[in-house]
Amino acid sequence: MKKTVLVTGSNRGIGLELCRQLKENDFQVIATCRQRSEALDSLGVEIIEGVDVSEQKSLLQLAKTLSGRSIDWLINNAGIADGIAMDKLDEHSIASCKRMFEVNSLGPLLTTQALLNNMKQGGKVAIITSRMGSIADNDSGGSYGYRMSKAAVNAAGKSLAIDLKPQGIAVAILHPGWVNTDMTGYGGLIDTDESASGLIERIQQLTLENTGGFWHMNGDQLSW
Numbered sequence: 651m652k653k654t655v656l657v658t659g660s661n662r663g664i665g666l667e668l669c670r671q672l673k674e675n676d677f678q679v680i681a682t683c684r685q686r687s688e689a690l691d692s693l694g695v696e697i698i699e700g701v702d703v704s705e706q707k708s709l710l711q712l713a714k715t716l717s718g719r720s721i722d723w724l725i726n727n728a729g730i731a732d733g734i735a736m737d738k739l740d741e742h743s744i745a746s747c748k749r750m751f752e753v754n755s756l757g758p759l760l761t762t763q764a765l766l767n768n769m770k771q772g773g774k775v776a777i778i779t780s781r782m783g784s785i786a787d788n789d790s791g792g793s794y795g796y797r798m799s800k801a802a803v804n805a806a807g808k809s810l811a812i813d814l815k816p817q818g819i820a821v822a823i824l825h826p827g828w829v830n831t832d833m834t835g836y837g838g839l840i841d842t843d844e845s846a847s848g849l850i851e852r853i854q855q856l857t858l859e860n861t862g863g864f865w866h867m868n869g870d871q872l873s874w
């Protein structure tokens with residue numbers, strides 16, 4: 651029987667490539683997004699659009715749509731980025747910081763909460779974060795809103811790992827690498843296919859014994 655995986659933020663970039671590779675690996679893929687894309691349509695996976703991970707009402711509707719269906723893997727991939735320097739903190743940038751927190755930090759937590767009834771023992775939750783959320787690894791400063799939002803979701807992921815372990819659900823906190831996507835201005839070091847392949851391998855290797863770990867997609871354990 652095919653395993654079912656749900657991917658948020660699936661209409662482009664890493665999320666799109668995750669859906670592509672997961673389907674090729676014989677998963678039943680549920681792709682959620684705010685707005686579908688031609689590239690996503692071309693994959694032939696199940697698509698649920700109109701899903702905003704920062705809006706609890708939207709997530710409750712998603713849960714209602716998926717009521718009674720089992721999800722084996724939940725990949726919290728949806729995210730946004732905006733680099734904000736110390737001297738750029740103004741009304742606009744503060745609003746951007748708050749939006750990143752809503753999407754990047756609260757989004758995965760609220761999505762996991764909304765879909766928890768769909769997950770059973772042996773289920774896996776992946777949070778696609780960034781090593782820019784690592785405090786120990788920060789040697790360049792800046793990017794205040796993004797770094798803070800990712801540090802917050804890392805903390806949420808660690809707590810989820812502890813809270814969900816008694817239910818037999820494992821949690822991975824994963825850095826996808828510096829990837830060539832529109833989020834990075836296509837200035838990354840690797841392409842989406844390499845990143846997605848590594849992320850899938852990390853989720854496959856996730857167990858209740860190593861739940862709560864913070865890993866690079868290449869398998870390196872990252873510092874908090």
